[in-house]
Amino acid sequence: MTKVYSNLMKHITEGKFVFTGELEPVKTTSLHEVIEGAKTLKGHVVAINVTDNPTSFAYMNALIPSYIIQKKVGVEAVYQVTCRDRNRLAITSDLLAAGGVGIKNILALTGDHTTVGDNPQAKNVFDLDSATLVHLIRKMVDEGVDLNENKIDNPPKFHVGIAANPNADPLEPEILKIERKAKLGVDFVQTQCVYNVEVTNRFMKEMSHLDIPVLIGIAPFRSINMMKYFMKFVPGVVVPDEVQQSLIEANEEGGKEGVVQKNIEFFGDFIKELKNTKVAGVHIMAIGFEWIVPKIIEYSGVQQS
């Protein structure tokens, strides 16, 4: 990577330990929630991911909230783009619009299958996949053209991130897939939820030859029910038994507040451990309870640089 366009990449390339957060626009026309969420996260994270119809639920599109939090709250967005709902024309056009309104970071995702969502009868698009989407973004940014070599006036300046799953079983194809995208040119990786440092270290070791900054994903649990839902329905999430047990015990002893406190302690300690690994930072997904993010970071004692 030769040029740095975003705060996120500036911090990463300067070797600072970074935090990113996540916001999920929902089925609403109100921007209030995302703006409030961004305000809560501002100052604690360097950038905030804005999800694109996560798990195939038809929500407000991700670009407008990405723009709004940058414009109104002054915190950088990581605009998530999936390939499930739009063909290459629509994605190119959204990327142009994103460039037009000053979006600097894109997370290129394949997207969940429609059948897991809230309109399971919908047609899947997948004209592109996460790799071909990275390819498209690279061409737009580096060559100023679209997939078909058509010239773009005033090409966008994006950094492109990809997702990865350190819990993937089997892991080898996951690593090879990252390698495939790394060759195209990837600026950062944000991972699926991880709950222990051994999984992190194994993943970092397998990825070491690729030299891409990795932000490890963590997802606190708002409640025991949310944990159970996660484990059952979100692919690729493996919550270790001891984590489950300690949260269940915290719930029995202190109810909801006990769970919150346990989350703060567990993930705070985990971040402290991650600081001593080769990761570039932590991506914290606390959808709908962003207020816990500053508490976890504070407990960890790790400074947001």
Place this chain on the structure above:
Amino acid sequence: MIIVKRKPINKIFDMIGPADNVLIVGCDGCVGIYQEGGQKQVELMSVILELAKKLKENRDIKIKTATVLRQCDRQIVATSLRPLIDDVDVVLSMACGVGAQTIAEVFEDIIVIPAQDTLFIGMHDRQLKKFYELCSACGECILFETGGVCPITRCAKSLLNGPCGGQSKGKCEVGGWVKDCAWILIHNRLKQKDRLDLFTKFREPRDHRNMESPRELGETFVGEVEAT
């Protein structure tokens, strides 16, 4: 072969409606063996239809039957059915959608009723008594670089650069972790052949013009292939 599934009998009766002269046409091709479109099923359909009309509507209808070698061959359909078609109101095709349409193309003034829903191009496993979809006729075959496993058909997202995050222990989240993840199969096959370079290879977006319907193709001859 082309895999079909017979429509419910009641639906077929509804489509036949008040017709008095019905020609039921089977096919000796894909649907003739191990599927419900061969001569045996044509005879059975004829008996059921006759009985049903008698019992339900108390009327006699005239039924003729035929089974052609390949219902997707225009000339075979024309020569085999022309002697039978004269006083026929409707033709009930027991073949795939191509067979039914070929009859409609040859005999433009005849109403053709499909007895089958055409599902996919598939492999037959006679031991398991199941049909598996293996090809999507995408027009750009890459099987040689995917270990003989078609990701366009067998990956729920038709990914060219899989696997996605929706697999666990080699199973796909679509349909509830029952079906194999095509990309894990591809990985395992290529690893076995020591060709993981093909797995890691980046595949550019497909040219969807290859799947632009309606497709047609001129016959190709051995001579042409050799010349190129």
